Amino acid sequence: MVETATHDAHATSTGLSNVKLGMWLFLGSECLLFGGLISTYMLYRGRVSDGPTPEQIYDIPFTSVSSFVLLMSSLTMVLAVSAAHKRDDRGTNLWLTVTALLGATFVGGQVYEFTAFYNEGLGFTTSLFGSSFYTLTGFHGVHVTVGIIMLLAFVAINKRSRVPGSKSESVEMIGLYWHFVDIVWIIIFTLVYLIPV
Amino acid sequence: MSTRGYIVIALILAAITALEVSTYYVDFGPLFLPSLLIMMVIKFVMVVSYFMHLKFDNKLFSWLFYTGLFLAVGVYITALATFQFFLR
Amino acid sequence: MAIIERPAPGIIVPALPAGAPAITPTRTFGALKRPVASTGWKSWLFTVDHKKLGLMYGATAMFFFIVGGLEAVLIRLQLAAPEGKVLNADLYNQMFTMHATTMVFLFVMPMAAGFANYFVPLQIGARDVAFPRINAFGFWCFLAGGIVINLAWFLGGAADGGWFMYAPNSGPVFSPSKGVDFWTLGLQIAGIASLTGAINLIVTVLNMRAPGMSLMKMPVFTWLITVVQFLLLFAIPVITVALFLLTFQRSFGAQFFDVAAGADPLLWQHLFWIFGHPEVYVLILPSFGIVSEVLPVFSRKPLFGYPFVVFSGAAIGFVGWGVWAHHMFASGLGPVSVAVFSVATMAIAVPTGVKIINWTLTMWGGKLVFSTAMKFSVGLIVLFTIGGLSGVTHSVAPSDTQQTDTYYIVAHFHYVLFGGAIFGLFSGFYYWWPKMFGKMLNERLGSWNFWFMVIGMNLTFGPMHILGLQGQPRRMYQWTEARAGEGFFNIAFWNLVASIGSLVLTFGILLFLINIAITARSKVRAPLDPWNARSLEWMTSSPPKEHNFDSIPHVHHLDEFFHRKYEEDPVTHTMREVATAEQILAELERNADAHIHMPSPSYWPLVLAAGLPIVALGILYSIPVAIVGGLVILYAIYGWSLEPSVAADSDYEGPSSNGHEVGATHG
Numbered sequence: 001m002v003e004t005a006t007h008d009a010h011a012t013s014t015g016l017s018n019v020k021l022g023m024w025l026f027l028g029s030e031c032l033l034f035g036g037l038i039s040t041y042m043l044y045r046g047r048v049s050d051g052p053t054p055e056q057i058y059d060i061p062f063t064s065v066s067s068f069v070l071l072m073s074s075l076t077m078v079l080a081v082s083a084a085h086k087r088d089d090r091g092t093n094l095w096l097t098v099t100a101l102l103g104a105t106f107v108g109g110q111v112y113e114f115t116a117f118y119n120e121g122l123g124f125t126t127s128l129f130g131s132s133f134y135t136l137t138g139f140h141g142v143h144v145t146v147g148i149i150m151l152l153a154f155v156a157i158n159k160r161s162r163v164p165g166s167k168s169e170s171v172e173m174i175g176l177y178w179h180f181v182d183i184v185w186i187i188i189f190t191l192v193y194l195i196p197v
Numbered sequence: 198m199s200t201r202g203y204i205v206i207a208l209i210l211a212a213i214t215a216l217e218v219s220t221y222y223v224d225f226g227p228l229f230l231p232s233l234l235i236m237m238v239i240k241f242v243m244v245v246s247y248f249m250h251l252k253f254d255n256k257l258f259s260w261l262f263y264t265g266l267f268l269a270v271g272v273y274i275t276a277l278a279t280f281q282f283f284l285r
Numbered sequence: 286m287a288i289i290e291r292p293a294p295g296i297i298v299p300a301l302p303a304g305a306p307a308i309t310p311t312r313t314f315g316a317l318k319r320p321v322a323s324t325g326w327k328s329w330l331f332t333v334d335h336k337k338l339g340l341m342y343g344a345t346a347m348f349f350f351i352v353g354g355l356e357a358v359l360i361r362l363q364l365a366a367p368e369g370k371v372l373n374a375d376l377y378n379q380m381f382t383m384h385a386t387t388m389v390f391l392f393v394m395p396m397a398a399g400f401a402n403y404f405v406p407l408q409i410g411a412r413d414v415a416f417p418r419i420n421a422f423g424f425w426c427f428l429a430g431g432i433v434i435n436l437a438w439f440l441g442g443a444a445d446g447g448w449f450m451y452a453p454n455s456g457p458v459f460s461p462s463k464g465v466d467f468w469t470l471g472l473q474i475a476g477i478a479s480l481t482g483a484i485n486l487i488v489t490v491l492n493m494r495a496p497g498m499s500l501m502k503m504p505v506f507t508w509l510i511t512v513v514q515f516l517l518l519f520a521i522p523v524i525t526v527a528l529f530l531l532t533f534q535r536s537f538g539a540q541f542f543d544v545a546a547g548a549d550p551l552l553w554q555h556l557f558w559i560f561g562h563p564e565v566y567v568l569i570l571p572s573f574g575i576v577s578e579v580l581p582v583f584s585r586k587p588l589f590g591y592p593f594v595v596f597s598g599a600a601i602g603f604v605g606w607g608v609w610a611h612h613m614f615a616s617g618l619g620p621v622s623v624a625v626f627s628v629a630t631m632a633i634a635v636p637t638g639v640k641i642i643n644w645t646l647t648m649w650g651g652k653l654v655f656s657t658a659m660k661f662s663v664g665l666i667v668l669f670t671i672g673g674l675s676g677v678t679h680s681v682a683p684s685d686t687q688q689t690d691t692y693y694i695v696a697h698f699h700y701v702l703f704g705g706a707i708f709g710l711f712s713g714f715y716y717w718w719p720k721m722f723g724k725m726l727n728e729r730l731g732s733w734n735f736w737f738m739v740i741g742m743n744l745t746f747g748p749m750h751i752l753g754l755q756g757q758p759r760r761m762y763q764w765t766e767a768r769a770g771e772g773f774f775n776i777a778f779w780n781l782v783a784s785i786g787s788l789v790l791t792f793g794i795l796l797f798l799i800n801i802a803i804t805a806r807s808k809v810r811a812p813l814d815p816w817n818a819r820s821l822e823w824m825t826s827s828p829p830k831e832h833n834f835d836s837i838p839h840v841h842h843l844d845e846f847f848h849r850k851y852e853e854d855p856v857t858h859t860m861r862e863v864a865t866a867e868q869i870l871a872e873l874e875r876n877a878d879a880h881i882h883m884p885s886p887s888y889w890p891l892v893l894a895a896g897l898p899i900v901a902l903g904i905l906y907s908i909p910v911a912i913v914g915g916l917v918i919l920y921a922i923y924g925w926s927l928e929p930s931v932a933a934d935s936d937y938e939g940p941s942s943n944g945h946e947v948g949a950t951h952g
Contacts, residue, residue: 135529
């Protein structure tokens with residue numbers, strides 16, 4: 001994951017790591033991606049030509065629990081980063097695995113939620129609300145899934161001691177991505193679920 | 198930051214989430230919308246500042262990230278405003 | 286070749302390789318050997334060298350320029366006479382849509398990306414970009430995107446909704462072919478190229494500057510390219526959202542822009558132009574950067590008001606985010622929105638005017654040398670100003686309401702894009718050709734090239750102002766004699782003039798292609814510093830060695846190279862030459878770094894990018910194919926992340942000659 005144009009990574013002009021700078025730029029860019037999806041949802045959430053409305057279908061207690069799970073996965077992620085900085089391989093792998101499990105729980109919850117909604121009559125093509133809801137939360141779910149794959153892949157590579165470049169930096173980058181996905185959900189949870197149309 | 202510190206942050210985040218969810222059961226009256234938005238922003242900033250270390254890191258990272266964030270907020274709120282979104 | 290022992294001496298004559306150690310390439314998954322070729326086609330296919338990638342961007346973009354140009358000629362032939370029969374209505378729709386798409390996304394953007402790739406690392410004194418493999422990945426994404434978009438020509442018809450693809454034209458009712466689907470997916474893939482390229486170049490500029498090169502000592506081209514990358518960084522995700530929504534509507538039955546289902550078609554317009562307005566600065570700012578390099582060199586003066594040029598560039602980038610709705614004045618936004626965006630649009634003319642003034646004052650009192658590069662730069666100043674002024678007339682909403690969707694708009698954006706962006710790129714070709722290939726383009730032919738293009742471009746696009754104000758709608762596929770009008774302003778005459786102009790223009794561009802061919806055959810090598818240039822990219826051999834600089838220069842001035850060649854005489858206060866380019870280069874060579882590690886070639890960027898069009902075609906024809914593409918992507922990412930960016934020493938061919946073979950192959 002680490003790329004430098006010169007092998008021994010001469011000090012950079014700013015003294016900051018290339019990869020970390022690149023990651024923050026990427027996350028800044030992602031703000032506009034999710035901003036667009038959230039705006040589309042906000043514009044269309046009340047447009048229900050057919051099928052159920054948001055109020056009829058949202059299960060706030062259920063979503064609260066899965067939101068809480070995702071929030072806590074940020075804690076375990078930060079503990080993994082912390083362990084990686086202490087060169088504690090066992091701890092790193094452990095906390096990364098726990099984070100992936102919490103993430104998988106969240107995605108599992110989302111799959112359950114989507115299935116339930118579909119059975120209650122909200123398909124992807126039912127209404128503008130349906131289209132924009134599934135698109136927004138689906139995009140977020142894909143981001144979480146990508147994060148889970150990164151976490152598990154890193155653990156697998158790490159166990160075989162085949163991580164190229166700096167280990168702690170790789171974990172830190174996965175962490176930044178993971179936390180970003182979490183803060184996007186913090187916004188979605190409030191704007192989509194808690195604030196009624 | 199210490200492990201203890203991270204756990205404290207996580208507990209605060211959990212408490213705010215509980216408070217957020219309580220708005221679903223308890224009537225907050227006119228405070229409903231502003232309080233939810235404020236709690237959302239607090240959670241967001243806490244994760245970014247502490248879990249993502251932006252508070253302790255080089256200011257350049259903050260500049261890059263918050264530029265994207267504020268740009269997003271700015272253009273999308275403006276776009277929604279042209280749809281009379283906030284007047285409904 | 287990726288490891289360079291002490292670089293070979295001699296600027297012109299490459300030294301023979303020293304003893305060659307055994308090559309034992311690393312394998313990934315025990316199967317794929319890491320590529321090691323430093324010559325031949327493999328060295329291009331798996332390269333991560335920013336210069337090779339720059340040339341690959343340029344060559345591909347030039348191909349698409351020819352394609353887009355032929356599409357334009359067909360459009361003009363159709364409109365040359367009443368009731369044109371060259372194209373039918375359907376084909377005409379595809380033609381103008383693909384002409385614009387090709388020119389914007391597949392020519393100007395990647396050509397600027399090519400220049401940026403090649404020259405930004407050189408201008409800041411770096412040996413490569415920050416993420417060389419991602420750089421290669423970006424190029425392959427651009428190529429894959431271009432292919433997917435154009436594949437539609439052969440699979441039932443190309444996209445036909447206009448380049449901004451408004452609803453409902455983009456919907457299945459008005460565009461039943463798969464053209465729009467290819468268009469959305471192809472642009473999506475090309476967008477990955479822009480996004481990764483943006484991150485890469487920003488990190489490069491922030492992190493890989495030579496010692497002493499503070500931000501305010503960077504050449505203006507690098508500065509404006511950086512502004513462009515920030516625009517892309519934040520604008521690409523917006524079009525990504527819009528394209529995804531359209532794909533979901535067309536392929537999976539979502540209703541995002543379907544008015545019958547209660548949707549708001551203006552949503553697409555907002556998303557498109559939130560991206561689209563920064564995009565127009567993405568198109569023009571690289572050319573502004575090139576002009577800002579060329580004018581000082583051929584005026585024999587430093588750029589007038591360097592900080593103003595830099596900050597006005599940044600200001601354009603910033604204000605460019607607040608004016609998008611001026612593309613939508615006729616869509617019923619409401620008076621408040623229109624007024625706000627109208628004023629913001631007028632404001633953005635100010636920083637642009639600052640630049641025009643700076644360029645003019647750079648030339649003022651200079652010892653002007655009218656080389657072809659200089660001619661194109663001066664051409665840009667004049668033609669862009671004309672286009673800019675007609676742009677200001679659009680910012681006045683009432684007058685814009687008259688002009689919307691007429692040929693007046695077509696005239697405006699061709700003056701700023703052809704007279705601006707493309708003239709700047711041509712200036713760059715003539716200026717940097719000797720640097721990239723070690724040979725000068727023929728100046729005499731260049732002069733003919735320039736004059737045919739200027740005359741052709743004014744004949745083509747000048748009359749469109751008249752056509753537009755006479756009310757000829759843009760995208761009209763036929764006009765009739767009976768309604769052409771009479772007198773001086775009859776549209777029959779001016780349509781014919783525009784069509785003749787397009788042929789003159791085509792001939793001008795043909796002269797450029799002939800010039801390339803003649804130069805490629807020529808044996809005459811360019812002098813080391815043919816233009817008496819000012820910035821760091823000229824402080825290398827032509828073409829530069831693979832590692833760019835034998836020793837990384839320490840920078841003390843803006844225009845560092847110039848200040849190494851000239852010093853101010855304390856008595857007369859005139860500049861006198863203290864060193865030649867050859868002497869400076871020899872000095873760098875004497876202090877050459879002993880052991881330079883360059884990033885190693887890799888298969889993964891190509892494999893990863895190859896997965897994307899498979900996914901795209903799978904979405905359109907059969908989902909299992911898309912899954913296969915997804916697996917290719919996963920496999921490539923996994924292989925990529927296992928592979929160190931710089932391979933172990935045992936991977937390499939022995940230290941070999943310096944990078945002269947690069948110049949032997951023309952892009």
